[in-house]
Each structure stands twice: as C-alpha cells, then as structure tokens.
Amino acid sequence: TGQYRESITAFSVACAQYRALADAARDDTRSELIAQSALAAQNAGVASARLGRYRDAQSLYEVALSQQLQLCAASPQDGQRCHDLGVTYLNLGRLQAQIGLLSAAAVTLATGEASLEQAVAIDPLNARYLRSLAATANAMAEIADLPLEKRLQAINATIDSYEHWTANGAANRDARHILSLAYNSLGALTCQSEDVDVNAAKAAYQQAIAIQDSLCAEAADNVQFLIERATTRNNLARCLLALNQHDAAEAIFRTALRELSSLTLDNQNDALRSSRSGGVLHNLAICLQQQGRTAEAIECLTSAIDHQHDARSKAPEVPLYGRLIAEHQAELARLQNVIATPELRPALQSAEEIRR
Numbered sequence: 001t002g003q004y005r006e007s008i009t010a011f012s013v014a015c016a017q018y019r020a021l022a023d024a025a026r027d028d029t030r031s032e033l034i035a036q037s038a039l040a041a042q043n044a045g046v047a048s049a050r051l052g053r054y055r056d057a058q059s060l061y062e063v064a065l066s067q068q069l070q071l072c073a074a075s076p077q078d079g080q081r082c083h084d085l086g087v088t089y090l091n092l093g094r095l096q097a098q099i100g101l102l103s104a105a106a107v108t109l110a111t112g113e114a115s116l117e118q119a120v121a122i123d124p125l126n127a128r129y130l131r132s133l134a135a136t137a138n139a140m141a142e143i144a145d146l147p148l149e150k151r152l153q154a155i156n157a158t159i160d161s162y163e164h165w166t167a168n169g170a171a172n173r174d175a176r177h178i179l180s181l182a183y184n185s186l187g188a189l190t191c192q193s194e195d196v197d198v199n200a201a202k203a204a205y206q207q208a209i210a211i212q213d214s215l216c217a218e219a220a221d222n223v224q225f226l227i228e229r230a231t232t233r234n235n236l237a238r239c240l241l242a243l244n245q246h247d248a249a250e251a252i253f254r255t256a257l258r259e260l261s262s263l264t265l266d267n268q269n270d271a272l273r274s275s276r277s278g279g280v281l282h283n284l285a286i287c288l289q290q291q292g293r294t295a296e297a298i299e300c301l302t303s304a305i306d307h308q309h310d311a312r313s314k315a316p317e318v319p320l321y322g323r324l325i326a327e328h329q330a331e332l333a334r335l336q337n338v339i340a341t342p343e344l345r346p347a348l349q350s351a352e353e354i355r356r
Contacts, residue, residue: 031071038068042091054099061095069085072085079119086116089136092108093136099318100319106143112136119132120133138185184228188235198242199243212228212232230276231279234253241290249287271315274308279324282327285298285301298339308325
C-alpha cells in the first residue's frame with residue numbers, strides 16, 4: 001500500500017513536469033514529452049485504482065486520454081501511439097466494469113479495441129500489441145451489456161492470440177494469465193448459451209484453474225492471481241452443482257472460501273476479497289439448501305450479506321456491492337419463507353434427520 005502511494009505521487013509529479021516541458025518545447029520534442037506525460041498519468045491511474053481511489057484513477061485516465069488523442073490525431077499511422085491510447089481505454093474500461101458501470105465500460109472497451117486493432121494493422125507481428133488486444137477482448141467478454149455473440153467472438157480472439165504467442169515462443173506469464181481469464185470467461189459464456197453444455201463449461205473452468213495453479217506457484221504473493229483462482233473455483237463448483245454433484249461442489253466452495261480468508265490485503269483488495277467471499281457463500285447456501293440443510297444455508301447467506309456490507313464500507317463508490325447485498329437478501333428472504341411455511345416443515349425436518 002505504501003509503495004502504491006509513493007508511486008502515485010511520483011507519477012503525478014512526473015506527469016505535471018512532462019506536461020510543463022511539453023508546453024515550452026519546440027515542435028521536434030513536444031510530442032514525445034506529451035507522450036511521457038500521458039504515460040505517467042496512466043501509471044498514476046493504475047496505482048490509484050489498486051488503492052481503491054476510483055475517482056482519482058478515472059480522472060488520471062482521462063488526463064492521459066486527452067493527451068493521447070491529441071498525439072494520435074497528429075500521427076494516425078504511428079502504431080505505438082495507437083497502442084498506448086488503446087491501453088488507456090482498456091484500463092478505464094476495466095475500472096468502469098469493476099465499479100458496476102457496465103454500459104460505459106462496454107463503450108470504452110470497444111473504443112480501445114478499435115485503437116488496438118489499428119495498432120495491429122500497422123504492425124501485425126508486434127506481440128505487445130496483440131497481447132493488449134487480447135486483454136481488451138477478454139475484458140469485453142466479461143461485460144454483460146454486450147451481445148453474447150460479440151462476447152464469444154472476443155473470447156475466441158483472446159485464445160487465438162494466445163496460440164499465436166505460443167507458436168512464436170512467447171508464452172510468458174502475462175500471456176498465460178490472459179489465457180486463464182479467457183477460459184474462465186468461456187466457461188461463464190457457455191453457461192449463458194441457449195443450449196447450455198455444462199460439461200463444456202466445467203472443462204473450461206478446469207483449464208483456467210490448471211493455468212492459475214501454475215501462476216500462483218510462480219508468484220505466491222500475487223494477490224490478483226490468488227483472488228482470480230478462488231473466483232474460478234466458485235464458478236467450477238456452480239457447474240458441479242448443476243450436475244447434481246453436491247459433495248464435490250461443496251468441497252470446492254469451501255476451498256475457495258479458505259483461500260480468500262487466508263489473504264492479507266490492502267483496503268481495495270480487501271473489499272474485493274469480501275465481495276467475492278460473499279458470492280461464494282451465496283452459492284454455497286444454494287448447494288446446502290438443495291441438500292435439505294436450510295438452516296446452514298441461512299447462516300451462509302447472513303454471512304454473505306455481512307461480507308458485502310464490509311466490502312461497501314471499504315469501497316463505498318462501487319455500486320456493485322449494493323446490488324449484491326440486495327441479491328443475497330432476496331435469497332435469504334426466500335429461504336426464511338420456506339422455513340416459515342408450515343406444510344414444508346416436516347419435509348425439512350426429515351431431510352435434516354436423514355443428513356444426520
């Protein structure tokens with residue numbers, strides 16, 4: 001956390017200094033100084049987002065965009081300029097999606113995708129450009145506001161890009177990380193298709209976890225990797241639940257909860273961890289209720305609500321947490337109503353006795 005604060009200060013100072021130099025520079029050096037100022041603003045935005053300073057991050061990304069748009073207008077055939085602009089749109093779109101502004105995120109990411117496609121058109125073999133385009137495609141695949149077909153196209157683009165990198169010996173950690181996210185998204189999208197193939201979704205999640213296991217082994221202190229793996233476990237367990245594999249699903253839900261609870265995090269990541277834990281508890285409650293363990297399910301939902309309240313207290317500007325509280329409360333009310341229905345009590349008691 002302290003390092004992020006220091007980096008925000010340093011990047012913000014650098015941004016202002018580069019901008020001041022650019023304003024005083026002659027034409028031959030001005031554009032490069034503006035580019036450096038924009039890069040510093042973007043880096044400060046990334047650090048701010050990691051600290052949970054979402055408004056500051058958005059403002060910094062907008063500063064970077066205003067400068068990069070100016071540069072791209074002056075040099076539309078400069079692949080590096082197009083790439084840098086696309087990456088800033090990617091970071092802003094991810095931020096908007098994270099705080100629940102999905103419609104805005106969809107527009108932002110689509111704009112970034114167009115800029116990155118222009119960069120790739122200028123330099124088709126540039127692995128960095130391809131990697132950024134794939135990351136944008138994956139981010140787009142997670143936005144529910146986009147049509148399912150568009151999201152599936154985005155996932156296929158991600159996987160195709162990864163195959164390109166592996167064919168050229170560039171299967172580095174960043175590439176594998178993107179692939180793990182792509183498989184997780186593929187599993188989620190498969191579950192949303194009209195003809196749901198639960199086994200195909202299960203296979204996609206298992207592939208994601210296999211990659212995430214290797215990433216976590218290489219970087220055991222990388223909080224992002226650890227939270228993402230727990231999230232994928234939650235998704236896999238939901239597939240097992242759909243296949244009526246309740247014992248296996250429950251075991252994986254509980255593994256995800258243990259992994260999340262073991263993390264030591266800064267404020268922003270702690271909010272994310274609390275929210276993800278709430279989501280796992282919600283699904284575990286469904287699993288328990290389907291086995292007739294309604295009292296345990298109610299305990300899980302009560303805990304899920306507490307986790308989301310904790311997340312919202314740490315990051316009040318994220319509207320998603322409020323929506324999740326409402327979802328948990330609705331499910332809790334449903335289960336409480338089941339218990340309160342006299343004609344259902346004998347069946348519930350019998351289920352509990354059988355379980356014991």
